[in-house]
Amino acid sequence: MTEAAELPSIVVEGMLVPPAETIWRALTEPDLIARWFMPNSFAAEVGHKYVFRSAPMGDWDGVSGGEVLDADPFWRLRYTWRGGSQTLQGFGHYIDTVLTWTLSPLPNGTHVRLEHSGFTEDSAAVYAIMNSENGWNAVVNRLAKVVVELDEAD
Secondary structure, rough: OOOEOOOOOEEEEEEEOHHHHHHHHHOOHHHHHHHHOOOOOOOOOOOOEEEEEOOOOOOOOOOOEEEEEEEEOOOEEEEEEEOOOOOOOOOOOOOEEEEEEEEEEEEOOOEEEEEOOOOOOHHHHHHHHOOOOHHHHHHHHHHHHHHHHHHHHO
8 A cells, every 4th residue: 555645744834923932822721722623622832732622614523733833932833633533424524634833023023824735636636725725825814813812902
């Protein structure tokens, strides 16, 4: 049996005016993550195992999780994201991927880059969803809204 070929990473990036510290809070505090992504048990500590919970879709139970691989405050956050269905029906397939958030200072704000890597041909259905306008692009837009709200509240 041959291993499925890896698909290109999904990359979403742009600039936000608030400082990296504000963006970092939105990326790492569970109550804030729930506002732009999913309810969760996240902690920005290397080795921490977390769970994301969403509404079930098809044969996916809505539960995914992983482990924090790197948490360098205000600069980089990297974690595995695993979950989905082991069957070949319904929503999609099981994924075993890595998300990397990178924050870089700019003169008038912060460059935010999300890279979601590790998709294979076996998880092409999930890849297509996450690579669409309703996937990571929409999620990052919700993150930006939360970041702006946090910045205005400070």
